[in-house]
Amino acid sequence: MPEHILSGIKAIVAMKLKREGRLQREIAEYLKMDRSIISHYIHGRHPSDKVMRVSEEIVNLPAEYGIKIINSMSEDRELTKKIIENIYQVKIEIERDRCILCGECLECPYNAIFKNSDHLIEINNNKCVLCMECIYICPVNALNIKKFLPNELEE
Ligand code: SF4
Ligand code: SF4
Secondary structure (H helix, E strand, O other), rough: OHHHHHHHHHHHHHHHHHHHHOOOEEEEOOOOHHHHHHHHHOOOOOOHHHHHHHHHHHOOOOHHHHOOOOHHOOOOHHHHHHHHHHHHOOOEEEOOOOOOOOOOOOOOOOOOOOEOOOOEEEOOOOOOOOOOHHHOOOOOOOOEEEEOOHHHOOO
């Protein structure tokens, strides 16, 4: 069942990208899917109504809940990151005033957290896959998800 729901979520993202003017080929590459399936999706032949209803419910959840569910559906972190960014437009942000420099978050499994030259914690959003582990591990809630502006990550 999770793979069906993931397909439904991909269909929602595919249709969104199509409305934004992306080509079928680009959408297929972005979602790591066959072009023929993307063609089905954008012509309205998406997974069953039941699957689409559940998928819609998930993408309409507050980001912190939706991200958790999407991450549980696939081990492919490159793919889940793309889907999460596309749906929720979020990144991980640190509140420096709260951080007590305990270093727990430096265990990020994707090496996306490091200490800068001023010995302060920084996040490399290009490496971050939005697995949320650092948010759960931080003892003082200094790490959170935050909405970003379009193109902000590409700067
Ligand atoms: S969300 Fe995951 S990948 Fe991103 S910085 Fe936190 S632990 Fe690392
Ligand atoms: S886990 Fe939290 S308090 Fe500890 S270094 Fe990271 S951001 Fe700072």
